[in-house]
Amino acid sequence: MKLKKITAVLMASMLVSVSVMGCSSSSSTEQSTENAGGLDAEQYYNGYLSAEPTTLDSAKASDSYADDVIQNVLEPLARLEEDDQKKNVIKPAGAESWEVSEDGTVWTFKIRDNKWSDGVAVTAKDYEYGITRTIDPKTGSPMAYLLSPIKNANEVNSEKLPVEELGVKALDDKTLEITLSEPTPYFLSLTYQRVMFPQREDVVTAQGEKYGSEAETTIYNGPFVVSKWVHNNEVVMTKNDNYWDKDTVKLNTVNYKIISDENAILNSFENGSIDSVGVSKVEWIEKFKSKENADYISYTNPQVNFKFFNTKNELFQNTNIRKAFALGVNREEIANVIFNGRNEAAYGWVPKNVSSGDVEYREVVEEPYQTLKKENPDPKVLLLKGMEELGLGTDPSKLDVTMTFGGTDQWFRTYGEYIQQSYKKSLGIEIKIEFLEWPVFMSNVSKGDFQIGYMGWMSEFNDPMAMLSLLKSDSTAILSGWKNDEYDKLIDQARVEMDDAKRIELYKQAEKIALYDDAVVCPTVYVKSNLFRYKYIKNMAETPFSTQGLKYVYTSGR
Numbered sequence: 001m002k003l004k005k006i007t008a009v010l011m012a013s014m015l016v017s018v019s020v021m022g023c024s025s026s027s028s029t030e031q032s033t034e035n036a037g038g039l040d041a042e043q044y045y046n047g048y049l050s051a052e053p054t055t056l057d058s059a060k061a062s063d064s065y066a067d068d069v070i071q072n073v074l075e076p077l078a079r080l081e082e083d084d085q086k087k088n089v090i091k092p093a094g095a096e097s098w099e100v101s102e103d104g105t106v107w108t109f110k111i112r113d114n115k116w117s118d119g120v121a122v123t124a125k126d127y128e129y130g131i132t133r134t135i136d137p138k139t140g141s142p143m144a145y146l147l148s149p150i151k152n153a154n155e156v157n158s159e160k161l162p163v164e165e166l167g168v169k170a171l172d173d174k175t176l177e178i179t180l181s182e183p184t185p186y187f188l189s190l191t192y193q194r195v196m197f198p199q200r201e202d203v204v205t206a207q208g209e210k211y212g213s214e215a216e217t218t219i220y221n222g223p224f225v226v227s228k229w230v231h232n233n234e235v236v237m238t239k240n241d242n243y244w245d246k247d248t249v250k251l252n253t254v255n256y257k258i259i260s261d262e263n264a265i266l267n268s269f270e271n272g273s274i275d276s277v278g279v280s281k282v283e284w285i286e287k288f289k290s291k292e293n294a295d296y297i298s299y300t301n302p303q304v305n306f307k308f309f310n311t312k313n314e315l316f317q318n319t320n321i322r323k324a325f326a327l328g329v330n331r332e333e334i335a336n337v338i339f340n341g342r343n344e345a346a347y348g349w350v351p352k353n354v355s356s357g358d359v360e361y362r363e364v365v366e367e368p369y370q371t372l373k374k375e376n377p378d379p380k381v382l383l384l385k386g387m388e389e390l391g392l393g394t395d396p397s398k399l400d401v402t403m404t405f406g407g408t409d410q411w412f413r414t415y416g417e418y419i420q421q422s423y424k425k426s427l428g429i430e431i432k433i434e435f436l437e438w439p440v441f442m443s444n445v446s447k448g449d450f451q452i453g454y455m456g457w458m459s460e461f462n463d464p465m466a467m468l469s470l471l472k473s474d475s476t477a478i479l480s481g482w483k484n485d486e487y488d489k490l491i492d493q494a495r496v497e498m499d500d501a502k503r504i505e506l507y508k509q510a511e512k513i514a515l516y517d518d519a520v521v522c523p524t525v526y527v528k529s530n531l532f533r534y535k536y537i538k539n540m541a542e543t544p545f546s547t548q549g550l551k552y553v554y555t556s557g558r
Contacts, residue, residue: 040555044253045537046274050260051407051438052232057212058197059134062142062477063438064458069235070194072254072549073220075243077109077127077176077191080461080547088462088545090188094127094198094221095176104183105151109176109191115242116200117220124170126198126221131168131178133204134195145475146195146460149184149495154474182496185357185503189461192547223249223551233258250554260409269532275555276533276540280411282340288532297531301544303458304351304467305343307403307522312481313451315399320386322519325452326369327379328426329419335525338415343525347373349471349511350464351526353544356507357500361464365508368515369523383427396428403452404434406441445479456527462545464507465494471514471521482520487513534558 053066058074061067075094083089092098096112114122134141135150135157147153151167167179180187190196203211203219210217215229223243228236237254240246257274259265266284269277279285289296309316309325316322331345344352347367354361376382383396392399403419405412416433423431436444444450455478459466469475472491473483487510494506514520533540536558541548 038556039250040536040558042558043251043554044255045251045550045553045555046255046257047276048257048259048265048268048274049235050258050265052258053235054439054442055212056218056226056229058130058194059139059141059199060212061194063442065438067194069226069237069256070197071222071547072224072237072551073218073222073226073240074197075114075122075222076193076197076547078188079551080189080192080545082541082543082546082548086542088543090192093192094122095191105180107178107180107187108171109178111174111176112244114221114244117225117240117242119242120200121173122198122221123173124176125173126200127176127196128168128170129201129204130197130199131195132163132166133199133201135166136163140476141195142476143193143195145469145472145477146190146193148469148474148492149180149182149187149190151179151181153181157474183498184496185498185500186461186463186465189463193460223549224251224254245551249551251550254550260407262409262411272534275537276531279530279532280340280342282342285342285530291532293536294532294534297529297533297542299529299542299544300344300353301458301527301529302351302353302462303456303527303544304346304349304523305456305525305527306346306349306454307524308453308455308478308480309520309522310448310450310452310481311520312448315390315392315401316451318386318390319518320382320389322522323372323376324379324383324386324427325423326515326519326522327373327376327382329422329522329524331524333422334418338418339525342528342530344528346523346526349515349521349523350467350507351459354459354464354467355462356464356504359500359504361504361507364504365511368512372516372519380427383429397430399429400432401429401451402432402434403454404436404441404444404450405454406436406438408435408437448479448481458527458544464504464511465491468494468507468510468514478521480520482514482518484513484518 049065049068051065053069054063055061055066056069058070061070077093077095078090079093080088081091094111095109098107098109100107111124116122133139135144135147135153137157137159144157152161152165155161156163156166169177171177198221200219207217212218215226220240223240224237225240226235227238235256239249239252265277268274279288288294309322311317335343335345347369350361352362384394387393405416412435420431420433423429445453468491470477473488490506490510494503497503497506536555538554538556539552
């Protein structure tokens with residue numbers, strides 16, 4: 001999965017969809033297909049989503065489940081693929097080429113010949129509209145903050161300027177011009193994000209609020225189209241015969257079952273009804289390792305699972321209260337017990353395997369909560385200090401605290417029980433646990449109806465900015481209500497800093513403010529993936545940042 005790629009907002013479920021890992025570049029893929037022992041007569045892929053996608057509207061989607069579908073049915077300007085060495089490379093997609101001005105601020109994309117699923121030609125105007133609609137505050141895109149490097153993006157999103165002032169213009173049907181406020185070191189990485197996907201203005205306008213809510217109210221220009229969507233049951237995609245590169249696409253059908261129960265997912269892989277699976281339980285990992293007809297793939301995701309606090313809440317508006325709850329859990333125990341030793345304790349917001357230039361950030365920057373933990377070995381002291389500041393007495397057991405999970409299966413309930421025990425032991429609090437279905441959870445969070453939430457997030461692209469920009473005051477990705485002017489200033493400076501060392505220092509200062517100083521989020525583990533895939537599945541990528549989706553996947557020997 002991605003979580004790209006989030007991506008998403010990524011629900012921190014133990015089992016994520018593993019059906020959209022990208023594939024190798026076109027040149028290497030075509031060669032490997034030709035040399036294969038023969039394609040199966042029936043080309044289909046059976047995957048799963050562990051929750052219902054919130055929407056297929058690329059401007060509004062923020063969860064990984066929607067992303068698993070969207071990246072397969074829409075064509076971004078570029079895609080992040082794998083080369084023969086399993087290294088990520090940016091390849092042309094909706095744009096067949098691009099140029100950048102000498103000062104690094106003006107990017108010109110040549111849009112290739114392509115068609116929408118209804119046969120209408122794709123134009124530069126569709127990409128312009130997709131970007132401007134995403135940044136338009138009326139849309140309410142949770143990912144609009146990613147577009148900040150574009151000229152006037154922040155002013156448009158905050159309603160200080162009209163959308164017509166955004167630095168995105170279709171010069172003609174085949175030419176898209178994007179002007180940045182300043183040179184941006186990671187801008188090209190945004191071209192394969194949902195926030196820059198194309199959209200058809202006439203279709204979006206005609207469908208209104210229904211756009212993206214059903215298969216038939218959405219339009220597509222990617223390798224596949226959604227031919228069927230039975231809510232909370234399945235999503236079926238079929239090959240898009242209007243796609244510009246349809247001859248490369250080998251799969252005729254992609255079947256995503258929506259399965260939330262962990263055992264049901266594992267049994268589905270065991271009996272062959274799904275073709276790949278993400279596994280959390282040690283006993284199942286060992287069991288599947290013995291399957292001679294399946295490949296085992298393990299890697300560390302650029303993803304962090306975390307708790308986040310509602311800083312508008314009467315209790316969690318207090319910094320010391322938040323710090324107490326951030327330090328009141330044993331991360332090593334969570335990694336080893338709850339996650340069976342497969343994940344790693346997280347004390348920083350930027351996960352591992354995320355680099356600034358050629359330098360992996362976590363290798364050179366100490367995790368802020370490690371420092372805070374050393375200075376505050378007893379988190380209950382911080383809790384009592386916060387209670388005193390709020391005039392709440394000295395008895396933590398009288399506090400009314402609820403933590404909300406966006407999942408209802410047994411894994412979440414087990415984790416909830418563990419959290420209750422942990423906070424009772426470390427802070428003396430009888431915390432309540434609430435379990436909601438993912439869409440309901442997100443709805444409550446958007447309304448500020450929570451105290452502590454739990455989520456996971458995978459870095460959208462390979463730069464610390466992808467994670468740190470989530471906490472800016474103009475971001476609606478993680479709705480904690482937190483705002484810090486100094487933090488915003490540091491992120492804005494880092495956004496245009498071309499020197500890698502200086503940019504890392506700005507990132508370091510910003511992360512310190514968010515965690516060590518203000519404790520607005522509470523990372524718990526860095527996520528590792530254990531995937532199993534039947535050997536007949538070919539050309540599916542193995543790098544977490546890849547956005548290739550299922551375009552090059554085929555089956556041989558099913």
